[in-house]
Amino acid sequence: MGGILDYLKELGMQVDSLIKEALLSETSDEFKDIVLHQVETGGKRVRPALAILSCLACGGSIERALPIAAAIELIHEYSLIFDDIIDRGEIRRGKPTVRKLYGDVMALLAGIHYRESISELVNRSWKAPTLHELVARTIKKIVEGERLDVLFEQAGRSDDYIIKHRYTQVSLEDYFKMIEYKTAALIEAACVAGAIVADAPHEWLEALKDYGRKIGLAFQLIDDLLDIFGEEKVFGKKVGKDIIEHKLGNAVILMSLEELPETDRNALLAILRKDKIEGDDVRRAIEIISKTRARKRVYELARKLVDEAKGSLQILPVSEARRKLLELADFIVERKF
């Protein structure tokens, strides 16, 4: 199963030279290292691979897909730069974040610069006007998802506005809106963009849109699961990061809260609302969560979404690219955790 990731990465890496070119255009020498750091931290390049495969699955060429695939990857990197500013993140993909290395001001300026490189790449693409619209709509959704994610946090911020407008309760409906915007929107956009540049018929575009949305939701559900139950070495992220960041916007936490008796429920919420969450708190929280069926329920929900996503692709003609998209969907839920 690991093979698909290597395959995607190889496919996705084809956008790297386009990305660098766009980032370095109109960039002073002194700013270049700062601007390149984020994309040089690595990443799986899943989103550009999705754009390319979606284009191929609709009979389009790889050349047609490359500029928008590069733009889609850059949107992801753009969102990470700002995400790290907002969450004061210091490590990303095992490396220091842009803000950690160069400070918040330079990270902010790099982020703004990224958005212009995205625009340059879209401009070079086939069907640029349609893609400009797609990109604008998608980034606005990511902003809305990030806004909700921050407001779902239970402590840890000093802004009066956030403290006042924080959600003290988060419903599953709220949660799904948040992840649909924060995560699924861009994955969906990657697939839609591939269909657009392939001049795909409406039904194929809709099929890929549905596929993208659903694997995007499943991707976030599994990420939430890995956050709580992942093995540090396999996963490469700190276990319990969402707990440490006071997040109620994690499917496992939310579903466990639904099941827990009042005492445990209050104990878990009390941990999330502590100003500073220590290692012992994280262990205690995971212990409480483990009493519930949340882990199994989240996995099953992701599995169901992925099966539906695969079903959506049945309308597309049989091809190597379609086969890879089906394989990718399975990989998303079967990641080690």
Added chain:
Amino acid sequence: MGGILDYLKELGMQVDSLIKEALLSETSDEFKDIVLHQVETGGKRVRPALAILSCLACGGSIERALPIAAAIELIHEYSLIFDDIIDRGEIRRGKPTVRKLYGDVMALLAGIHYRESISELVNRSWKAPTLHELVARTIKKIVEGERLDVLFEQAGRSDDYIIKHRYTQVSLEDYFKMIEYKTAALIEAACVAGAIVADAPHEWLEALKDYGRKIGLAFQLIDDLLDIFGEEKVFGKKVGKDIIEHKLGNAVILMSLEELPETDRNALLAILRKDKIEGDDVRRAIEIISKTRARKRVYELARKLVDEAKGSLQILPVSEARRKLLELADFIVERKF
């Protein structure tokens, strides 16, 4: 002479409904107030007026100019949101800044949202692909200008990177590069955009480009002058704000440093390098600066640039719009100070 500002404002305000529409598209109810605040703080709307007048001066229609004029104004507002985050600004146009009212995180998200509304407006415009390129190039310049402006500061930041890479000396050449990017680029882009949507011949576009660049430079020179010698009531900004913000990137300060004998020169630099600059420091700094011919030299330089800018417009056919552009150029240097 005050009439031109009212005229520009009336012209520029025609973009307000387009701006609001673009800002509110794909925006959740809870986010709307945050998103609208920046554009509701007022502003002179000089940039959209320049885009409209440039289009009219090339024989284009007002309708043709409106979407890109709205986008240009929104770029300005977008840059102000981030500028206030970077400089921890609390008051802008006599009102609390977005970050003061809603905190840095929401201001950041609002800023990112603004950029997508800009893209939506450009997309609606005549000659959208050319304008998308112009906008991307221009915003990258603004980023570079802001980067330099920050690195020209002499104290007041805790980022290791900035402390290490700060300019201890700023030449006039450095300064002009900084203001060309930070301020003149967008004013130039406003004029160029007007020419583009009017399908103007190459020479007219070049004339407006030169005009825009030069009035943009003059505009910043006079802003620097008003910062040091402006009357608080007339100007509406705190006098000596650049000194308080440790900025070496002010023409009056730089030109006075050229002239001052060593003792005064060191005294002025010592003030700019103080961690916390008080009212007495500002008064002392202005006193030192006043010993030089810097005030007069900066004014004369702005006057010269504006006269050249007016000269560039001679190639355009005589029209009411051209007359207003000429009048605007004069207004820029004759603002009260």
